Amino acid sequence: MFHRLLSVVRRQRTGRGWQNWSSGRSGASAAEAHSVALPAQAQVVICGGGIMGTSVAYHLSKMGWKDIVLLEQGRLAAGSTRFCAGILSTARHLSIEQKMADYSNKLYQQLEQETGIQTGYIRTGSIFLAQTQDRLISLKRINSRLNVIGIPSEIISPKKVAELHPLLNVHDLVGAMHVPEDAVVSSADVALALASAASQNGVQIYDRTSVLHVMVKKGQVTGVETDKGQIECQYFVNCAGQWAYELGLSNEEPVSIPLHACEHFYLLTRPLETPLQSNTPTIVDADGRIYIRNWQGGILSGGFEKNPKPIFTEGKNQLEIQNLQEDWDHFEPLLSSLLRRMPELDTLEIMKLVNCPETFTPDMRCILGESPLVQGYFVLAGMNSAGISFGGGAGRYLAEWMVHGYPSENIWELDLKRFGALQSSRTFLRHRVMEVMPLLYDLKVPRWDFQTGRQLRTSPLYDRLDAQGARWMEKHGFERPKYFVPPDKDLLALEQSKTFYKPDWFDIVESEVKCCKEAVCVIDMSSFTKFEITSTGDQALEVLQYLFSNDLDVPVGHIVHTGMLNEGGGYENDCSIARLSKRSFFMISPTDQQVHCWAWLKKHMPEDSNLLLEDVTWKYTALNLIGPRAVDVLSELSYAPMTPDHFPSLFCKVSANKVLFSSFLLVLL
Numbered sequence: 001m002f003h004r005l006l007s008v009v010r011r012q013r014t015g016r017g018w019q020n021w022s023s024g025r026s027g028a029s030a031a032e033a034h035s036v037a038l039p040a041q042a043q044v045v046i047c048g049g050g051i052m053g054t055s056v057a058y059h060l061s062k063m064g065w066k067d068i069v070l071l072e073q074g075r076l077a078a079g080s081t082r083f084c085a086g087i088l089s090t091a092r093h094l095s096i097e098q099k100m101a102d103y104s105n106k107l108y109q110q111l112e113q114e115t116g117i118q119t120g121y122i123r124t125g126s127i128f129l130a131q132t133q134d135r136l137i138s139l140k141r142i143n144s145r146l147n148v149i150g151i152p153s154e155i156i157s158p159k160k161v162a163e164l165h166p167l168l169n170v171h172d173l174v175g176a177m178h179v180p181e182d183a184v185v186s187s188a189d190v191a192l193a194l195a196s197a198a199s200q201n202g203v204q205i206y207d208r209t210s211v212l213h214v215m216v217k218k219g220q221v222t223g224v225e226t227d228k229g230q231i232e233c234q235y236f237v238n239c240a241g242q243w244a245y246e247l248g249l250s251n252e253e254p255v256s257i258p259l260h261a262c263e264h265f266y267l268l269t270r271p272l273e274t275p276l277q278s279n280t281p282t283i284v285d286a287d288g289r290i291y292i293r294n295w296q297g298g299i300l301s302g303g304f305e306k307n308p309k310p311i312f313t314e315g316k317n318q319l320e321i322q323n324l325q326e327d328w329d330h331f332e333p334l335l336s337s338l339l340r341r342m343p344e345l346d347t348l349e350i351m352k353l354v355n356c357p358e359t360f361t362p363d364m365r366c367i368l369g370e371s372p373l374v375q376g377y378f379v380l381a382g383m384n385s386a387g388i389s390f391g392g393g394a395g396r397y398l399a400e401w402m403v404h405g406y407p408s409e410n411i412w413e414l415d416l417k418r419f420g421a422l423q424s425s426r427t428f429l430r431h432r433v434m435e436v437m438p439l440l441y442d443l444k445v446p447r448w449d450f451q452t453g454r455q456l457r458t459s460p461l462y463d464r465l466d467a468q469g470a471r472w473m474e475k476h477g478f479e480r481p482k483y484f485v486p487p488d489k490d491l492l493a494l495e496q497s498k499t500f501y502k503p504d505w506f507d508i509v510e511s512e513v514k515c516c517k518e519a520v521c522v523i524d525m526s527s528f529t530k531f532e533i534t535s536t537g538d539q540a541l542e543v544l545q546y547l548f549s550n551d552l553d554v555p556v557g558h559i560v561h562t563g564m565l566n567e568g569g570g571y572e573n574d575c576s577i578a579r580l581s582k583r584s585f586f587m588i589s590p591t592d593q594q595v596h597c598w599a600w601l602k603k604h605m606p607e608d609s610n611l612l613l614e615d616v617t618w619k620y621t622a623l624n625l626i627g628p629r630a631v632d633v634l635s636e637l638s639y640a641p642m643t644p645d646h647f648p649s650l651f652c653k654v655s656a657n658k659v660l661f662s663s664f665l666l667v668l669l
Contacts, residue, residue: 038206041232043067044402045224047211047247048239049074050081051187051387052380054194055395056237061201063403068203069231071224073210076195077188079241083323083356084187084388085266085300087282087293089126090151091142091179093444094365096411097386100393102151107392108185115200117193120186124279124294127161128177129341131287134443137500139177146179153179165281167342182282184293187388194395211240214377216253219602221376235402237378242312242359244367244381245429255371256424257416259382260433261357263309263324265331266302268295270349286441288337299345302354303334304385308437310430311357324355358385360433362423362453364440368394369401369416372599378402379416384440406566417596422456422477445498447482449473459526460621471505476592478527483508520627529589529597530617532580536610540583543605554579559650564600573597578652586652588622 043065046053049072057070072078088108090101112119130136139155146153156178158170164178199205214236215223223232238257240247248255275297283292290303309330328335331353339346361367361382371377380398383390394414397407412418422428431452449472456477459465466472469485483505515521533540544552550562556579564572573596575589589597594617601613625634635642640653647653 042069044235046070046237049076051391053239057198058194059399066202072207077191101389104392111193115193125180126182214251258424260429264358269298271297368414520629523624525622527591529594531587539611
């Protein structure tokens with residue numbers, strides 16, 4: 001069936017653009033979809049026929065896995081991929097995102113030669129404009145990271161910008177960054193090329209087939225239920241895009257995938273009187289909140305407005321994405337910004353205002369990895385409007401994870417397990433994506449914090465610390481104090497201090513550090529992850545000895561600082577473990593490692609009713625007493641002597657639901 005669909009699409013290549021994609025496939029697809037039976041079993045089932053699903057299928061087949069089925073509920077590339085603006089940019093803030101985009105660039109460049117399918121790949125380069133000195137500093141930081149990993153880029157003057165793109169108004173610019181190897185593609189054709197190559201390598205592709213839910217037994221994927229029957233499988237990959245959230249919750253054992261869709265707008269124009277050259281550089285004017293690329297001699301321009309419109313907040317939407325309702329009033333600020341940047345477009349005829357859904361995540365980073373609750377359930381979704389840039393690299397890393405047990409790069413910043421259950425509610429996601437979408441083009445200075453979805457998790461001391469002037473940051477949904485504002489300081493000025501230079505609160509933090517170094521300070525560390533591992537026999541010790549690098553067979557009351565290692569000897573987690581009794585251990589880990597630690601321990605612990613792992617993070621308030629006078633303070637509060645002879649380093653005492661650690665004088669209440 002897939003090869004016939006492919007031939008139909010190839011006959012449609014007389015024109016190019018997203019409009020031609022949907023009409024070229026419907027006849028053959030509808031005629032044949034009901035006549036093909038699904039296989040009874042497969043090693044891998046992938047849900048989603050967009051750029052993500054086809055990339056995973058392509059890379060798995062390249063790595064030697066052949067027993068793969070890809071299912072698409074509508075038609076291939078008929079979701080967000082179909083409406084993608086097709087801009088491939090390597091200029092990203094995270095190193096792992098730069099590497100994914102760089103790999104995608106190289107992959108798409110050779111796909112046409114590999115498959116014979118035109119992908120619309122044109123190396124145009126990108127120019128990132130700076131209207132302010134702070135924006136220029138941000139671009140310089142990105143530029144240095146790109147150069148470190150071997151991606152050519154340079155900071156250029158406004159005069160050079162005008163030479164590279166004569167239609168631009170550059171009077172308000174202070175500089176720009178030029179990335180000459182960035183490109184544009186036809187996203188739907190890239191997905192088709194990936195699907196074609198995967199099919200040639202043995203992947204079976206079925207469209208118009210909906211996944212109803214994933215079957216799970218004892219925490220392991222066993223198969224999928226579709227509207228055309230069941231398929232037994234060992235692995236399931238959720239690449240369902242904006243449908244990934246609902247699909248995750250529909251499983252026999254729900255998988256939380258925190259993403260939410262917003263409306264995304266861009267316009268298409270007729271060709272200019274002198275049509276733009278196909279290699280005209282793509283423009284990103286983040287201060288103006290817009291991007292501009294050549295499109296068939298005219299302009300494709302969109303952006304990320306300050307007041308985004310969440311969509312599909314009540315659950316599952318239509319099977320295929322259609323162009324949503326135009327909203328020129330909403331788009332007007334972006335249109336005004338476009339006309340200020342390119343005044344000659346004032347008389348240009350606009351063909352269409354495209355309105356399509358894009359999915360966004362709570363922290364502006366895509367979601368990649370295995371579910372912490374269901375082994376064999378992998379996710380690749382939530383691209384934050386960068387799907388074409390990340391598609392190739394993300395698909396490769398996920399395929400490596402499935403085949404080898406881990407990817408070739410550290411992808412913790414993208415791992416699904418960085419999120420907790422509280423970050424997956426509809427209410428939280430709706431409010432957070434309204435903040436996230438504008439942040440894509442906002443200036444990102446160090447040490448900024450999200451403002452929405454706050455106070456999800458707080459310490460019992462929150463109100464008391466807040467009354468003392470605490471300014472808060474959020475970590476894994478947990479509120480933690482950053483610093484305390486003295487009574488004589490202007491709070492409003494401090495909170496608005498956003499700069500790449502020395503912030504206004506620097507002196508406050510300096511005095512707090514000095515207090516810790518020279519006197520005594522108490523720090524609320526209740527947010528740290530805390531587990532208890534107990535057993536009726538020696539099972540707890542045996543498991544921990546296997547999983548952790550240091551020797552944990554120590555006397556009761558002793559503390560060991562150690563780490564969990566993977567098969568390659570790399571760190572999975574950094575932690576401290578106290579032996580509370582012969583068969584009981586207490587583990588403390590970083591706040592954002594809560595889900596990851598739990599999943600890693602459960603994955604490697606044997607099924608033994610005599611072995612118990614309990615998350616006790618909520619049970620304890622943790623106070624860290626630090627500084628040279630910490631022992632003096634604690635001695636005045638404790639009936640027991642606190643001298644080194646009675647309470648040595650790396651030692652703990654337990655009494656009446658209180659645990660006292662001497663390694664850093666941490667008191668758990």
